[in-house]
Amino acid sequence: MNPLKKIILCPNPFRDRGLKAALQAAEILGNAGIGTAVCLPFPVNGEAGLPEGVVIQPLPTALRGADLIICFGGDGTILHVAKEAANHRIPVLGVNMGSIGFMAELESGELHLLSKLARGECRREARMMIDIQVLRAGKRVYQNIALNDAVITKGAIARIIELSVFSSGALISSFSGDGVIISTPTGSTAYSMSAGGPIVEPTAENILVTPICAHTLAAKSFVLSQDRAVKTVVGALMHKSAYLSVDGGRAFRLYSSDEVLIRKSDKQTTLVCLSDNSFYEVIKRKFSKQGEPV
Numbered sequence: 679m680n681p682l683k684k685i686i687l688c689p690n691p692f693r694d695r696g697l698k699a700a701l702q703a704a705e706i707l708g709n710a711g712i713g714t715a716v717c718l719p720f721p722v723n724g725e726a727g728l729p730e731g732v733v734i735q736p737l738p739t740a741l742r743g744a745d746l747i748i749c750f751g752g753d754g755t756i757l758h759v760a761k762e763a764a765n766h767r768i769p770v771l772g773v774n775m776g777s778i779g780f781m782a783e784l785e786s787g788e789l790h791l792l793s794k795l796a797r798g799e800c801r802r803e804a805r806m807m808i809d810i811q812v813l814r815a816g817k818r819v820y821q822n823i824a825l826n827d828a829v830i831t832k833g834a835i836a837r838i839i840e841l842s843v844f845s846s847g848a849l850i851s852s853f854s855g856d857g858v859i860i861s862t863p864t865g866s867t868a869y870s871m872s873a874g875g876p877i878v879e880p881t882a883e884n885i886l887v888t889p890i891c892a893h894t895l896a897a898k899s900f901v902l903s904q905d906r907a908v909k910t911v912v913g914a915l916m917h918k919s920a921y922l923s924v925d926g927g928r929a930f931r932l933y934s935s936d937e938v939l940i941r942k943s944d945k946q947t948t949l950v951c952l953s954d955n956s957f958y959e960v961i962k963r964k965f966s967k968q969g970e971p972v
Contacts, residue, residue: 682745682795684713686768688737688759690751691722693775696729699750702789703773710796715740719749719758741766746795746950750786752776753826753868757925760807760825760947769802769948778964780867780880783951791952801951805864806883806904807943810924814936822924825947826865828940830910830932831857831890833919840913843887845906855892857920860885860908860940864947867961875899879957883942908940 685707689700697716704714717737728734737759747763749755750773763770772782773789784791794800810828812820822828832839842852861870863878866886871877875888876899883904889897902908912920914934921929922938932938955963 681798682712684715684744685795686737686740686744686747687714687716688719688747688749688755689716690719690749690755690758690775691728693751693755696727697732697750699773699775699786699789700748701729701732703748703750703792706789706792707795710793712796715744719751719755737762741768744768746771748773748792749782750775752779753781754926756781757825760925761823764807764823764825764945764947767948769950771950771952780960780964781864781949783949783953794952795950799952803881803949803951805880805947805949806862807945807947808860808862808885808940809943810922811939812922812930812932812936813939814933820922820930822927823943823945824865824925825862826868826925827859827861827870828938829857829859829869829890829923830912830938831921831923833921835918837918838893839915839918839920842911842913844909844911845887845900845902847907847909850887850900851889851897853889853892853894853897854913855894855897856890858890858910859888860910860938861888862886870899876901877961881957885940885942904942906941910938910940912936912938 687700689697715735717740748771756772773784774782808824810822838854840854859870863882864880866878870888873888873890885902887900912932920932923929
């Protein structure tokens with residue numbers, strides 16, 4: 679990487695209490711001659727417990743001229759800023775302040791490794807993203823971009839929904855169930871994995887389709903080529919409800935016959951790595967933390 683002049687520190691104040699980790703990082707980077715700006719990944723109220731005297735800049739303003747964004751929190755914090763980072767082609771480095779954090783490069787006790795940034799001792803890792811659209815009677819009513827996944831689920835009432843999933847026009851699965859997850863390889867270790875989907879190397883370029891609690895043994899996960907266009911058609915809902923959530927964000931209400939279109943995005947998220955740990959070493963370490971066999 680080229681010499682870094684300005685780094686945005688983006689702490690989740692509910693994870694990084696008092697912004698202690700972000701302020702420690704600011705000191706480490708300042709001593710290395712790198713300027714910093716503190717921004718929040720989302721609006722907060724008085725319950726966040728922000729320390730007095732810390733200047734919080736709006737993220738859109740700080741993005742101008744920034745070389746890197748460091749997120750302090752869990753993977754959700756990275757997802758909050760991934761879209762803006764991709765739009766401005768700014769790489770992201772994660773510091774895990776949460777429970778697992780597959781995307782985070784550092785743990786909270788490894789902040790001293792940030793000094794490597796000043797020496798250029800790091801590498802970049804490109805992560806595929808997906809574009810999402812919703813068509814209603816042929817008209818686009820929603821669009822978004824995701825680093826992890828797009829999830830179609832039933833509402834709170836315990837009634838299953840009917841979905842048909844197509845890959846470049848060919849029907850690959852039609853089932854009733856709780857929903858379906860369309861994810862990137864990065865998202866394979868998130869909700870998709872919990873629903874029984876495969877773990878895919880995050881630098882791969884595939885689209886994963888994973889049914890959620892399908893009421894048929896024939897509904898299985900599919901790993902599709904990056905070139906495939908995935909279309910999910912919502913069946914008749916009657917008194918049921920269905921929703922679309924992108925990267926765990928605010929739910930968008932779906933209606934009968936809505937078409938959710940997903941394809942590989944031209945944009946990508948770039949993550950910065952400071953270690954040479956392989957993806958498999960990270961998986962082993964994270965699962966061992968939970969007491970699971972590896």
